[in-house]
Amino acid sequence: MVIKNAAKADGQNRPNVYDANCPTRVILDRIADKWTVLVLTFLEDGPVRFNALRRQIDGISQKMLAQTLRQLERDGLITRTAIATVPVTVEYAITPLGRTLADTIKPLTEWAEHYFGDVQRAQQQYDRAQAG
Amino acid sequence: MVIKNAAKADGQNRPNVYDANCPTRVILDRIADKWTVLVLTFLEDGPVRFNALRRQIDGISQKMLAQTLRQLERDGLITRTAIATVPVTVEYAITPLGRTLADTIKPLTEWAEHYFGDVQRAQQQYDRAQAG
DNA sequence: CGGCATCCGCCCAGATACTG
DNA sequence: CAGTATCTGGGCGGATGCCG
Numbered sequence: 324m325v326i327k328n329a330a331k332a333d334g335q336n337r338p339n340v341y342d343a344n345c346p347t348r349v350i351l352d353r354i355a356d357k358w359t360v361l362v363l364t365f366l367e368d369g370p371v372r373f374n375a376l377r378r379q380i381d382g383i384s385q386k387m388l389a390q391t392l393r394q395l396e397r398d399g400l401i402t403r404t405a406i407a408t409v410p411v412t413v414e415y416a417i418t419p420l421g422r423t424l425a426d427t428i429k430p431l432t433e434w435a436e437h438y439f440g441d442v443q444r445a446q447q448q449y450d451r452a453q454a455g
Numbered sequence: 456m457v458i459k460n461a462a463k464a465d466g467q468n469r470p471n472v473y474d475a476n477c478p479t480r481v482i483l484d485r486i487a488d489k490w491t492v493l494v495l496t497f498l499e500d501g502p503v504r505f506n507a508l509r510r511q512i513d514g515i516s517q518k519m520l521a522q523t524l525r526q527l528e529r530d531g532l533i534t535r536t537a538i539a540t541v542p543v544t545v546e547y548a549i550t551p552l553g554r555t556l557a558d559t560i561k562p563l564t565e566w567a568e569h570y571f572g573d574v575q576r577a578q579q580q581y582d583r584a585q586a587g
Numbered sequence: 588c589g590g591c592a593t594c595c596g597c598c599c600a601g602a603t604a605c606t607g
Numbered sequence: 608c609a610g611t612a613t614c615t616g617g618g619c620g621g622a623t624g625c626c627g
Contacts, residue, residue: 337568338567338568338571340493340496340564340567340568341493341497341511341512341513342513343513343514344513346571346575347564347567347568347571348514349571349574350566350567350570350571350574351489351492351493351563351564351567352489354487354492354563354567355486355487355488355489355492356487357484357487360483360486360487361472361473361483364472365473372588372589373588373589373590374588374589377589379473380473381473381474381475381476382475382480384620384621384622385589385590386590386591386620386621386622387619387620387621389589389590389591390620396581397577397578397581397582398574398577398578399573399574399576399577399578399580399581400574400577405589408588409588410588410589410627411588411589411590411627412588412589413588413589413590420570420573420574420577423566423570424566424570427562427563427566428563430559430562431483431486431559431560431563432472432479432483434482434555434556434559435470435472435479435482435483435486436469436470436472436479438482438552438555438556439470439478439479439481439482441531441552442481442482442530442531442532442552443478444531445529445530445531445532445552446529446530446531448531449528449529449531450529504608504609505608505609505610506608506609509609516600516601516602517609517610518600518601518602518610518611519599519600519601521609521610521611522600537609540608541608542607542608542609543607543608543609543610544608544609545608545609545610588627589626589627590625590626590627591624591625591626591627592623592624592625592626593622593623593624593625594621594622594623594624595620595621595622595623596619596620596621596622597618597619597620597621598617598618598619598620599616599617599618599619600615600616600617600618601614601615601616601617602613602614602615603612603613603614603615604611604612604613604614605610605611605612605613606609606610606611606612607608607609607610607611
C-alpha cells in the first residue's frame, strides 16, 4: 500500500508516480532513457536532420538515435518531416508539447553542469572510506 | 565535432552535455536510472527505513533498491544511518545536495502527472496511423 | 542520406537462498 | 530488519550489411 499519496492510479483520483500501475510511470521511464533528454533538449533550438543529430550528440549509435526519435515522435514530442530530395532529407522538430517537456528537463542538465564537481568529490570520499 | 557548444569537456571551458567525455554525462546517466528519481523525491519529506521504501515504491525489488540507495549514498545525495537496535534499523535521509537535485527533478514528475494524457492520445493516434 | 534487418555479446534485473 | 551472494535469462545496445 502506498501511504504518501493514497490515490490509486485507476480512475477518479490524482495520479501517483509511486504506484507501479500509474501511467505517469511510462513517462518517467521514457525520461529515464539514456538519450531522450539529450535529443529533446538539442531540438529546442530548431529542426535538425538525422545525421546532424548523430554527429552532434556524441556517442549515440544510429540505431539508438532512430529508436529514440521514433519513440519521441510516437509520444507527440517531436515531428518527422521527410523532404523528397535526392538523396532524401529528413528533419526532426520539437512540438509545443515537446517544448514544455524540454523546458522541464533543461534545469536537469544545468544541475549536472553546476554540481557534478560536488558529486565527484563525494564519490572520491566514499571510495576512500571503503578502501580504508 | 560539436557545434551547439564548442566548449570541450576537458578543462578550461564550460561543460557540454553533448560531449560523451563530459563528466556531466555521468550525472545524466544517474538521473536516467529508472528508480533514482522515485527514491530521491520520496526521501524529500524525511528519513525512511529500507523496508518502508521497499513497500511504498511500488514495483522495486530489494536488489534494485539496495543498489540505488548505495549509488545515491556514494554520490552524496543521501545518507545512511544504522541504528543498533534488535533487529537493526537503517534510515536513509536526503542531504542538502540531494535536496537541490530533488527540487530540480520534482517538476518532472509534475509534468508527467499533468501531460501523460496528451502523450497517451498522441501514442494512440500514431498507432492508428501506422495500422491504417 | 536516412534508415531497417539481422546477428550477437554482455550486462541488468529478477528470483531464490542465506546471513548478521 | 536489512541486506549480500549466486544463478539465470531476457533484453539492450553495438556492429555489420543492405535498401529506397
